[in-house]
Amino acid sequence: MKIGRTPRSRLQQIAIWLDRLSLSLPIPWKVLPLDPSAPAPVVIGATGGSGTRVMAEVLRKAGWFLGNRVHPDNEDSVPIGWFLTKWLKRLKDFPNVDSHTVAGANRDFERMLYLHRRGISSPVARWGWKNPRSLWLIPFLVHRFPELKFIHMIRDARDMMLSENIYFLRQNGHWLLGPDWWRNPEAAQLELWRISNKRAVEFAQQYLKGRYHMVRYEDLCRKPAETVSAVMTFLGSPNTDIGLVIEGICDRGNIGRWRLDKTGKVVDLTLGARADLQRFGYET
Incomplete structure (x- = not known):
């Protein structure tokens, strides 16, 4: 399963830009409420570059609807991405947010859910979305969907420090x-990894408990059958054909590349950073 990026033509770039821009228009102005028979969504979140695309492909093959309106580079839901771009900073401390902000965010979120679910086969079909930035708004998402299940992808911070995927950092680092x-x-990538993953785990342990599941990217690539079997059990689908949904998943040789780095980009780890790595099962 390739997770590399394919260069886009100028026309494709314009089409993506126009699609995002169209979401700013209040269309539809009013949306029907989500069918009460619809199951709660499964949400895949992470610090960007942690393998969420691979997990999204697994869920699609297993029968989950993750939206038809997705970014061609990374399978992120475009409507949910639009919502996160607009509201992440203002909702980061939810529920400690003023009521006016929450009301505006709720209106936008319901419209984006409606657009995201367009094309779903049935109101009761299994569904969800993939967008790494969802990791930052778990409290808001759980407030809307109390039975939501969250899959938290995580990857060795030392490999993340060498990642070229710094979109989130460029947009929100300041x-x-x-x-x-x-x-x-x-160093900024490392600090972002620490902040985002710690706050997600601490909230999940207190409030989500059995509706939260962490997957290490390294385990997914090196032990796909075992790792995905655990995910399917978590999602209530233990009889899924695992061989079918893990086809193509493997270690592409990019795990542990920090050990081979000769540039000195992997900064010395503080005791706190080492403790965080160990917390998530990484040897230091």
């Missing part, structure tokens, strides 16, 4: 880490 984050992008 208010999360301060205006000087760009002076040391690798």
Whole structure:
């Protein structure tokens, strides 16, 4: 299963830009409420670059509807992505957010859910979405869907420090880490990894409990059958044909690349960073 990026033509770039822009229009102005018989969604979130695309492909093959309106590069839901871009900063501290902000966010969220679910085979079909940034708004999402199930993808922070996927950092680093984050992008990536994953785990352990499941990217690639079997059991589908849904998943040689780095980009880890790595099962 390839997770590399294919270059886009200029026409494709324009089409993606126009699609995002169209979501800013209040169309439809009013949407029907979600069918009460619809199951709660499954949400895949992570620090960007942690393998969410691979997990999304697994769920699609297993029969989950993850939207037809997705970004061609990463399978992110475009409507949900639009919502996160607009509201993430203002909802980060939910529920400690003013009522006016929450009301506006709720209106937008219901419209994006409606657009995201277009094309679903049945109101009661299994569904969800993939967007790494969902990790930051778990409290808001759980408030809307109390029975939501969350799959938290995580990857070794030392490999993340070498990742070229710094979109989230470019868009949000200034208010999360301060205006000087760009002076040391690798250290900023590490700090972002620590903040995002710790807050997600701490909330999940207190409020989600059995509706939260963590998957390490390394385990998914090296032990796909065992790892995906656990995911399917978590989602209530233990009889899924595992061989079918894991086809193509393998270690592409990018795991543990920090050990081979000769550039010095992997900064010395503090005791706190080492403790966080160990918390998620990584040896230091």
